[in-house]
Amino acid sequence: MRPRFPVPDWARRYDASLLGADVMAAVIVTVMLIPQSLAYAMLAGLPPETGLYASILPLVAYAQFGSSRVLAVGPVAVxxxxxxxxxxxxLEAGLASAPAAALTLAALSGAVLVGMGLLRLGFLANFLSHPVISGFITASGLLIAAGQLRHILGVPAGGGTLPGIVAGLAEQIGAVNPATLAVGAGVLAFLWATRCCLKRGLVGLGLSAGLAGGIVRAAPVAAIAATILASAAFDLGARGVALVGEIPRGLPVPGLPPFAPDLVLALLPSAVLISVIGFVESVSVAQTLAAKRRERIRPDRELFGLGAANFAAAFTSGYPVTGGFARSVVNYEAGAQSPAAGIFTALGIALATLFLTPWLAGLPQATLAATIILAVLSLVDLPALRRTWRYSRPDFAAMLTTILVTLGLGVEQGITAGVLLSLALYLWRTSRPHSAVVGRVPGTGHFRNIERHQVITTPGVLALRVDESLYFANARFLEDRIAALVADRPGLRHVVLMCPAVNEIDASALESLEEINRRLSEAGIRFHLSEVKGPVMDRLHRSTFLSHLTGEVFLSQHEADCALAGDQPPEPQKLS
Amino acid sequence: MRPRFPVPDWARRYDASLLGADVMAAVIVTVMLIPQSLAYAMLAGLPPETGLYASILPLVAYAQFGSSRVLAVGPVAVxxxxxxxxxxxxLEAGLASAPAAALTLAALSGAVLVGMGLLRLGFLANFLSHPVISGFITASGLLIAAGQLRHILGVPAGGGTLPGIVAGLAEQIGAVNPATLAVGAGVLAFLWATRCCLKRGLVGLGLSAGLAGGIVRAAPVAAIAATILASAAFDLGARGVALVGEIPRGLPVPGLPPFAPDLVLALLPSAVLISVIGFVESVSVAQTLAAKRRERIRPDRELFGLGAANFAAAFTSGYPVTGGFARSVVNYEAGAQSPAAGIFTALGIALATLFLTPWLAGLPQATLAATIILAVLSLVDLPALRRTWRYSRPDFAAMLTTILVTLGLGVEQGITAGVLLSLALYLWRTSRPHSAVVGRVPGTGHFRNIERHQVITTPGVLALRVDESLYFANARFLEDRIAALVADRPGLRHVVLMCPAVNEIDASALESLEEINRRLSEAGIRFHLSEVKGPVMDRLHRSTFLSHLTGEVFLSQHEADCALAGDQPPEPQKLS
Incomplete structure (x- = not known):
């Protein structure tokens, strides 16, 4: 049986032992994915079956085009x-229904991801710094958890920002439904208890860690089964408990998403953000897991894999998908050996869609909300704020801004503010580089900061080391620094710029150097460079700077110091 | 006579010798400024007297608050x-008349400049790179010259972009007014001839270079006098030649600019751009001239000086002003010693406004247009494109983009595109830094790139030098680079990251280093650092990285090499 489409690498060397491992992993992931699919669809404001549909064909598409062997794709919280x-x-503008808009969004995400792959733009994800991502995920976790509280309390409050959600809940606090609260709080307590104590207890009873872990992971399924039974037994629907309701039975019918121009225009910016965030999340997970087995993933291939998965979601009534962290780790730990595990998971979900859905109608939404809350609270990492504060103030500022803007204004504003602020802070720091007047450490050829070390300076010679590439944003800074240093040293005859940390000199910095050279020359001072790197020197040779330079380019600062020490003024002056 | 307002430094030590020099310089600058003021007001689309008014009180305000001794403030071309x-x-939106809008714009510019000064935001100007400024000024020069052609041809064409101007002229080419063209072309030819040949000719006749230069600079005044006479003699107005027309006689009446909220909102973005561009232009000129006398200017004081000048313009019927290049050089060369020269120039212009204006009514606009064209063509520096191309492709790209967008879409779009592109290119370059596997140069303790030099490597040890600060945009790049290098070297036991060019390690890069350390450790490889700078090391001590690091931090790469050379694998392997 030879498929007619291109066969991925892993499929060529597939055998029975891999098959067994993959099927086992797929069963475990399927059990985990069923409640997650329903819950995340509810979180996205979509009918529950959308989550199941987004967990079928997209997984097959990723297996065909992605590069990670263990990444588990599907609906994720963020x-x-x-x-x-x-x-x-x-929805507000009345452009489309929620499921239809979600399809268009998935198709646009697919197009953005594939487009980034074709243009090799995967590197753009690097401009999301760790503190911004970490802050964004923490804030999203808090927002999601807060947003789900209304399902636990059984009130109709809404709101997309933390103040909005809190105000909505406060308004509705009198309308809490006791039966819903009982289900929600019960499931929350049960899930929390299994997480914190069950595994340890089971291992204490003599079970293997693997089996105990498996039982713990099945806890959400147990909660679902139990609350479905309770729902039927106590007729919870009649007591005002919101239920999942009738889910259409059967596989999704393929179809085209709507592509009205105003709808596309309205969703495109969000699609770009969703694509980039989804890509970053996926690639981090995939890279971490690949490294454990000394495998590699190819970020540009991942773009195609995720793009294909989103197209698949768009054409089979799903919504945007990406690689999930918890799910991929479970897949890895369950022993998945190849993307075939994803295909088998898709098969499992398809079977669930065909045969399990009638049982899910009585499931209280509060159960799903409790599942979501416990899942996303593990994403919240507030201690990271303290760690980042201790290590770097600019990173802390970017992280805090991301968290506050995400909570206060919304997810898209949060991630945008974080990225722009971290870029601005980086540019600001490089625009005022560290520089140090240096002198020779006695008995060596090393030159160090005169303010930190006991060093010897040569009269009439000023040696300045600048610790940053020279480019437009800091070029004028260097002019000012040298002008100030020269103004303080009347007897000066030589200025040496020591460049071991200068990785580039751009055209603006070159003009500044020309200007410094000209000004020093008018003041009777020669200007020298030392320890210029090969590639920087190559480029200087392509300009006329070296022919105007009044001084020399020395290979080492030591060489410069020896050469210039001989050129003393008629009446040597000690520098202050 | 003791003034009651704060007395600037220069005024405390003022004496008769300085007075003489300043008055002489002021006379020369006044003669130059009269035609320029009229011409630039016309270029701004404002009545001619606006230019004169903008050259009175603003000059006094700058003298009071600015820091340059020779900067000549007033209307400038760009x-x-x-x-x-x-x-x-x-105007199109009908929010205000042109002179009223110009007053609001000047007031907003003043507020932006003073605001930047109070917040010490002068450094923002550093983010305009030299190629972007140079490209912008070149493109503005071309746009201005093209825009003035309609006055030379005597046709009513408009247009704010090069394609628009060309299309407008092409449409109107049949309507050329012969008398206007005769005046315009005549003045152009006369001015061009005096520029290129007159000075050399006069010096050849035995005149001193200074006197010859003075005569050449008076050429525009001669052209104005001659065309006013011609206008009267041949009644050019009746032949369809556009004249300057009646100019109100007397000093400007102080008054408040309009501050309607929608007008302010519409003009604010432009005011920010005008302020920044004006500030950059002024500061470059002032710095260049100050350096010649080993004086210094203080950029943050300049913000207040220029801000005060713009406020003065806003309250005395002027329009936005800044320091002009040609005018300041003339002021400097004429021997101006202090900002008092600016005050005397203001006096000169005030006298002209009082007594000269009746004579100017007959002046053909074509004469002013010719003056503008010759002045701005000296701003156009197309060879800079070739120089920049040779030196740096990214700088060239930023410059060309600035020129093309300015010509094609307009000045504000051009400068914005240039700044954004140059920042993006800088970030892109630092996101993929140069790095090199290094080995020891035989007989030394120096380590160089194994691809450029004949070096010795130690089996089982990989030494990688990275030539850029480590930050979020390049952190993943480093992970990938090390993963790829390790994958190629099965016998590896140690990886040493050599950091002499690493000026910073931000929180994202720190996480990447932790990740690299963890992955290498799982593969049985130890991870070391060498030549880490003091400030970077200080910060690493504030994190937990050093306690997780499987290897050591060596002071020098040589030390690392010596220490690790002893740790050989049981069966030494030669690295490929």
Whole structure:
């Protein structure tokens, strides 16, 4: 049986032992994915079956085009939240229904991801710094958890920002439904208890760690089964508990998403953000897991894999998908050996869609909300704020801004503010580089900061080391620094710029150097360079700077110091 | 006589010798400034007297608050063009008349400049790279010259972009007014001839270079006098030649600019751009001239000086002003010793406004247009494109983009595109830093790139030098680079990251280093650092990285090499 489409590498060397491992992993992931699919679809404001549909064909598409062997693709919390936030204004404007807008969003995400892959733009994800991502995920976790509280309390409050959600809940606090609260709080307590104590208890009873872990992971399924039974037994629906309701049975019918120009225009910015965030999340997970087995993933291939998965979601009634962290780790730990595990998972979800859905109608939404809350609270990492504060103030500022703007204004504003601020802070720091007047450490050829070390300076010679590449933003800074140093030293005859940390000199910095050279020359001072790197020197040779330079380019600062020490003024002066 | 307002430094030590020099310089600058003021007001689309008014009180205000001794403030070409482009949409929307909008624009510029000074934001100007400024000024020069052709041809064509201007002229080419063309072309030819040949000719006749230069600079005044006479003699007005017309006689009446909220909102973005561009232009000129006398200017004081000048313009019927290049050089060369020269120039212009204006009514606009064209063509520096191309492709790209967008879409779009592109290119370059596997140069303790030099490597040890600060945009790049190098070297036991060019390690890069350390450790490889700078090391001590590091931090790469050479694998392997 030879498929007619291109066969991925892993499929060529597939055998029975891999098959067994992959099927086992797929069963475990399927059990985990069923409640997650339903819950995240609810989080995205979509009908529950959308989550199941997004966990079938997209997984097959990723297996065909992605590069990670263990990444488990499907609906994830953060992307579901971003979907909800992207769809809301479209709904308000009446441009499309929520499921239809989600399809268009998935198709646009697929197009953006494939486009980035074709243009090799995967590197753009690097401009999301760790503190910004970490802050964004923490804030999203808090937002999601807060947003789900309404399902636990059984009140109709809404709101896409933390103040909005809190105000909505406060308004509705009198309308809490006791039966819903009982289910929600019960499931929350049960899930929390299994997480914190069950595994340890089971291992204490003599079970293997693997089996104990498996039982713990099945806890959400147990909660679902139990609350479905309770729902039927106590007729919870009649007591005002919101249920999942009838889910259409059967596989999704393929179809085209709507592509009205105003709808596309309204969703495109969100699609770009969802794509980039989804890509970054996926690649981090995939890279971490690949490294454990000394495998490598190819970020540009991942763009195609995720793009294909989103196209698949768009054409089979799903919504935007990406690689999930918890799910991929479970897949890895369960022993998945190849993307075939993803295909088998898709098969499992398809079977669930065909045969399990009638049982899910009685499931209380509060159960799903409790599942979501416990899942996303593990994303919240507030101690990271303290760690980042201790290590770097600019990084802390970017992280805090991302968290506050995400909570206060929304997810898209948060990530945008974080990226812009971290870029601005980086540019600001490089625009005022560290520089030091240096002198020779006695008995050596090493030159160090005169303010930190006991060093010898040569009269009439000023040696300045600048610790940054020279480019337009700091070129004038260097002019000012040298002008100030020269103004303080009347007997000066030589200025040496020591460049071991200068990785580049751009055209603006070159003009500044020309200007410094000219000004020093008018003041009777020669200007020298030392320890210029090969590539920087190559480029200087392509300009006329070296022919105007009044001084020399020395290979080492020591050489410069020896050469210039001989050129003493008629009446040697000690520098202050 | 003791003034009651704060007395600037220069005024405390003022004496008769300085007075003589300043008055002489002021006379020369006044003669130069009269035609320029009229011409630039016309370029800004404003009545001619606006230019004169903008050359009175603003000069006094700058003398009081600025820090340069020779900067000559007033209407300049580029800012006039930007004013025209900012006022056009306001006129179209019917929000205000052109002179009223120009007053609001000047007041906003003043507020932006003073605001930047209070917040010490002068450094923002550093983010305009030399190629972007140079490209912008070249493109503005071309735009201005093209825009003035309609006055030379005597046709009513308009247009704010090069294609628009060319199309307008092409449409109107049949309507050329022969008398206007005769005046315009005649003045152009006369001015061009005096520029290129007159000075050399006069010096050849035995005149001193200074006197010859003075005569050449008076050429525009001669052209004005001659065309006013011609206008009267041949009744050019009746032959369809556009004349300057009646100019109100007397000093400007102080008054408040309009501050309607929608007008302010519409002009604010333009005011920010005009302020920044004006500030950069002024500071470059002032710095260049100050350096010649080993004086210094203080950029943050300049913000207040220029801000005060713009406020003065706003309250006395002027329009946005800044320091002009040609004018300041003339002021400097004429021997101006202090800002008092500016005050005397203001006096000169005030006298002209009182007594000269009746004579100017008959002046053909074509004469002013010719003056402008010759002045701005000296701003156009197309060879800079070739120089920049040779030196640096990214700088060239930023410059060419600035030129093309300025010509094609307009001045504000051009400068914005240039700044954004140059920042993006800088970030892109630092996101993929140069790095090199290094080995020891035989017989030394120096380590160099194994691809450029004949060096010795130690089996089992990989030494990688990275030539850029480590920050979020390049952190993943480093992970990938090390993963790829390790994958190629099965016998590896040690990786040493050599950091002499690493000026900073931010939180994202720190996480990448932790990740690299963890991955290498899982593969049985130890990870070391060498030549880490003091400030970077200080910061690493504030994190937990050093306690997780499987290897050591060596002071020098040589030390690392010696220490690790002893740790050989059981069966030594030669590295490929």
């Amino acid at each position: 992307v579901s939240l971003m979907t909800a936030s992207a769809v809301a204004p479209v | 800012v006039s063009l930007m004013t025209a482009s900012a006022v056009a949409p306001v």
